[in-house]
Amino acid sequence: MSLVPFTNEVISDYSLAAAREAYRRALTEVRGQLGSHYPLWIGGEAVDTGEYLTSVDPCNPDQVVGYSAKAKQPEIEKAMAAAERAWRDWAALPMRQRARALIKLAAVMRRRKLELAAWETFEAAKNYPEAEADVAEAIDFCEYYARQAIRLATPLPDFSSPGESNESFLSPIGVGVVIPPWNFPLAILAGSAVGPVVVGNTVIIKPSPATPITAQKFLECVQEAGFPAGVINLLTGEDADLGDQLVDHPRTRFINFTGSLKTGLRINERAARVHPGQHWLKRVALEMGGKDALIVDETADLDLAAAAAAQSGFGFQGQKCSAMSRLIIVDEVYDELLQRFLARVERLSLGPAEDNHDVAAVINQQAVDKISGYLEKGQREARLVMGGHRTAGSGYYIEPTVFAEVPPSATIACEEIFGPVVAVLKADDFDHALQIANSTPYGLTGGVMSRERIRLERARRELEVGNLYLNRKITGALVGVQPFGGLKLSGSNSKAGGPDYLRLFTVAKTVSERF
Ligand code: NAD
Secondary structure: OOOOOOOOOOOOOOOOHHHHHHHHHHHHHHHOOOOEEEOEEEOOEEEOOOOEEEEEEOOEEEEEEEEEEOOOHHHHHHHHHHHHHHHHHHHHOOHHHHHHHHHHHHHHHHHOHHHHHHHHHHHHOOOHHHHHHHHHHHHHHHHHHHHHHHHHOOOOOOOOEOOEEEEEEEEEOOEEEEEOOOOOOOHHHHHHHHHHHHOOOEEEEOOOOOOHHHHHHHHHHHHHOOOOOOOEEEOOOOHHHHHHHHHHOOOOOEEEEEOOHHHHHHHHHHHOOOOOOOOOOOEEEEEOOOOEEEEEOOOOOHHHHHHHHHHHHHHHHHOOOOOEEEEEEEHHHHHHHHHHHHHHHHOOOEOOHHHOOOEOOOOOHHHHHHHHHHHHHHHHHOEEEEOOOEOOOOOOOEOOEEEEOOOOOOHHHHOOOOOOEEEEEEEOOHHHHHHHHOOOOEEOEEEEEOOOHHHHHHHHHHOOOOEEEEOOOOOOOOOOOOOEOOEEOOEOOOOEOOOOOHHHHEEEEEEEEEO
């Protein structure tokens, strides 16, 4: 099979009326399907448990997006058995055949691109470009990992000696559990599943209870693409019924997790225990939170910096692991940049994702409560210069919020808020800015806006982040272009969308034959 070189999926230009019109048609089509019931998917079969999670539209919580079956222990056992059964044949296929399955899946999702995006607008409150970008990224993961898998199929270098042949090759691990977050409900879910799958593993996906319907749509695509039964299984349900149980299961071979620091650390600890009957160490990939900083020095293009900060801080309501939550400005340009930044933030529109507002609702009531706690704390710790409130009405809206003169030790400068809230900090100079940026336990993304070559080079070496952006926004990593994964307590640095990712889900075997 020959494949054209990988390129990222193109996203529509929503400044064009025709693109907006096409998106609205997709929304209308999906609106007619809201409120349906969905089963679990185990071994290629629909399993209905009669109890359901209810998924609602964050912008209008009275609108039910869908009901997804709740799995419990019996369904975990069934899914484990189905994934183990499927593994024998799936693992034995040549890499190219599994790669073809991903290319087919990408084609199915591409044909359904706007429809899938529209589901995300309803379920996750993503506006048009954010939702389409998430679907595009899911497609990119399939296309990219298919190509990387073919590359990986090349035998590893042999070290043969006279009279003996030595061969090393990679094999899949077995059945893994995929645990994605809700904030990229298709891209991270799909990427975390198809990566392990293309190299021969089988998986049980346990999506976030906040976005089960997007997960259901992915499973529809998997079926449409003709994946063999049991290769990709879906268990939706409550965290209390599924989280620890799947992680602790003695037959789980690996866990591919993306989510908060708290949950990640819990998984890391639990997965380290070897349970009776478990004959292996569980491999764990953990990608967690961030407290991402953008540094602006006195030589920077301040208009560019203000635009990058507004985009990085408030895109998808600040609910990206890569979102800028700290804007660190050196003293000399602090007042000037703060004003330009506020002028940009003021122009952001707040309203329903369905109407493509810049900032829509946050994911759920829990998020509103958590963010509101930080808004209160922030008013005690710093100077509120914009927003700061939840808006009236039933949607989960929080105003784009900016706190200024935030001390580096303030709670709002240290903890991940995961909402439309930015802390602006003043640094004495560039050295001080670097020191502040590195002062949290997180190390996911970061950025520097500067015209000083030496400073940009220093940032490359000294900023403790997995993804560093210079003179641009700090969100929007592209598959195959910016492999993604953090340092420090932001994660195990698995670098999704990069050339080494698939290797994490394989084991290497060396065989020596004496002739
Ligand atoms: P979360 O930790 O609450 O949940 C993540 C996943 O873990 C969900 O599927 C959830 O259902 C599941 N879960 C919850 N308790 C569990 C348990 N005890 N055992 C096993 N699984 C359990 O995070 P979230 O709110 O869904 O997502 C937001 C977080 O994810 C933020 O911290 C964000 O920074 C992070 N994130 C990181 C990246 C990255 O690449 N580093 C990308 C996106 C999001």
